[in-house]
Amino acid sequence: MSGHGDxxxxxxxxxxxxxxxxxxxGDKSISHRALIFGAMAVGETKITxxxxxxxxxxxxxxxxxxxxxxxxxxxxxxxxxxxxxxxxREPADVIDCGNSGTGVRLIMGCMATTDMTATFTGDASLRxxxxxxxxxxxxxxxxxxxxxxxxxxxxxxxxxANPVPVRYAxxxxxxxxxxxxxxxxxxxxxxxxVIEREPTRDHSERMLLGFGAELHVExxxxxxxxxxxxxxxxxxxxxxxxxxxxxxxxxxxAALIVxxxxxxxxGVSQNLTRNGLxxxxxxxxxxxxxxNPREEGGEPVADLRVRFSGNMKGIEVPPERAPSMxxxxxxxxxxxxxxxxxxxxRGVKELRVKxxxxxxxxxxxxxxxxxxxxxxEDTLIVQGMGAGGVPGGATAATHLDHRIAMxxxxxxMAAQKxxxxxxxxxxxxxFPIFEGLMTGLGATLTR
Numbered sequence: 545m546s547g548h549g550d551x552x553x554x555x556x557x558x559x560x561x562x563x564x565x566x567x568x569x570g571d572k573s574i575s576h577r578a579l580i581f582g583a584m585a586v587g588e589t590k591i592t593x594x595x596x597x598x599x600x601x602x603x604x605x606x607x608x609x610x611x612x613x614x615x616x617x618x619x620x621x622x623x624x625x626x627x628x629x630x631x632x633r634e635p636a637d638v639i640d641c642g643n644s645g646t647g648v649r650l651i652m653g654c655m656a657t658t659d660m661t662a663t664f665t666g667d668a669s670l671r672x673x674x675x676x677x678x679x680x681x682x683x684x685x686x687x688x689x690x691x692x693x694x695x696x697x698x699x700x701x702x703x704x705a706n707p708v709p710v711r712y713a714x715x716x717x718x719x720x721x722x723x724x725x726x727x728x729x730x731x732x733x734x735x736x737x738v739i740e741r742e743p744t745r746d747h748s749e750r751m752l753l754g755f756g757a758e759l760h761v762e763x764x765x766x767x768x769x770x771x772x773x774x775x776x777x778x779x780x781x782x783x784x785x786x787x788x789x790x791x792x793x794x795x796x797x798a799a800l801i802v803x804x805x806x807x808x809x810x811g812v813s814q815n816l817t818r819n820g821l822x823x824x825x826x827x828x829x830x831x832x833x834x835x836n837p838r839e840e841g842g843e844p845v846a847d848l849r850v851r852f853s854g855n856m857k858g859i860e861v862p863p864e865r866a867p868s869m870x871x872x873x874x875x876x877x878x879x880x881x882x883x884x885x886x887x888x889x890r891g892v893k894e895l896r897v898k899x900x901x902x903x904x905x906x907x908x909x910x911x912x913x914x915x916x917x918x919x920x921e922d923t924l925i926v927q928g929m930g931a932g933g934v935p936g937g938a939t940a941a942t943h944l945d946h947r948i949a950m951x952x953x954x955x956x957m958a959a960q961k962x963x964x965x966x967x968x969x970x971x972x973x974x975f976p977i978f979e980g981l982m983t984g985l986g987a988t989l990t991r
Contacts (some may be wrong), residue, residue, distance in 0.1 A: 610651075629778060
C-alpha cells in the first residue's frame, strides 16, 4: 500500500520480445465514479470490471462510511445500494483516501452540499497535493474547508446546510475539479454551470446522464458549458467498466520499444478525452492497430494490436492535447528516449502537482539513465537515443508515484543495462497486476 509500508525496490532487465494478450484492469476514473454515483442513486447499482487497486478500494470504503452498502461479489463484480442525492450520513471516522487525488476531490464534492462534517486524509504523497483548487469552488456553494497550510490534507469539510447553485469557470483544465463541482451541484437547487476552456475527460458527464441526471453540454464563446439541474433522483445502473487506457499505456509502450514484440491489448477505452497518448504515438510512427471498435458501458473501446516500432521519431506534442493525456507523459517520455530526434512536451505544468512533481521525477531519472533532458516550469524535452540506445544502469526515485515506478520499469525492459526503482509498492494503487501481467508477456522483473 503506497506510502504505508516498507519500500519495495524492483529491477527491470532487457527483455526478449514481448508477446501474448495484456488484459489490463478496469478504468480507474470510471471505477471511482461508478462507486460514487451508485452511492448517490436510489437502489442497487451493479458494476462489472471494477479496478480493484488500492485507490478504488479506498473510495469503496469511503462510500460505506457515508452510508451506502458496497459489496464485492467476485473479481471485478460489485454492487452498491445507494442512499440517494443528499442522503449521505455523517461518517464516524476520518476518511482516508490513500494515494487518490481523484477519490478525495470527488468525495469532497459529493458531500459538500449536505449538512454534515467530514475529515479527509491520505498517504504522504496525497498530503502534499493542493486541495484549494477544489475547496475554492465548493465554498461558492456554502461549504467551508479547514486544512493545513497551503490547503493541504488532513482537511475538514463542513457541508453547506443551505447550498446555492453556482456558475464556475475552471481556472485550470482539471476533470477532478469539474467533477467535484458537478457532484456538489447535484444536491443544490436550480442549475449549476461549469465552464471549461479546454475539454477534459468527460466520464462524469456520461455517467450522470446514464444515471438519469438532467445535464447538457454546449460549446460557446467561453468554451464548453456544462449545465446540471440539481436535486434529481438518480436511477441505479448496470455499469461495465472498460479497460483503463492509462494502465494499457505501459504494456503498449513496452511493446513499442522492446525489439521483436507483438502483443494484443483488448477492450481499451478510446474515449476522445483520454486518447491523446495513442494519437501521439501514432504520429511518432508507432505500429498500433485499433481493431474491433465498439461501445461498452457507454464508452467507445477497441482492441489494440501493438508491434515493436524501431523507427519512431520525436515530435512536438501540441499543448492543447495535454488534458487528454496528462497521466501518460511519464511513459511517453520513456518512449521518446527510444525514438530518434527530439520530443517536445509543452503545456504540462499540471504534472508538477500530481502524485509527485512528475516533470522533475522523469527528468532526473532519465538523466541518470543517460538521456539528455531539457525542462522548464511548463515543458519537458527529451533527446531521443533511438531504438536500444538508452544506456540505463540507474535507480530512479519514484516519490511514492505509481506512474513514475511503472515508467522506469518499462524503460529497463529495453535499456542496455538494468533500471531499478527505489519503491514499486505504489503500483498497487492503480495497477495491482502490473508485475504479473508484464512478466507473463515476457518481461524480466525482479524484486
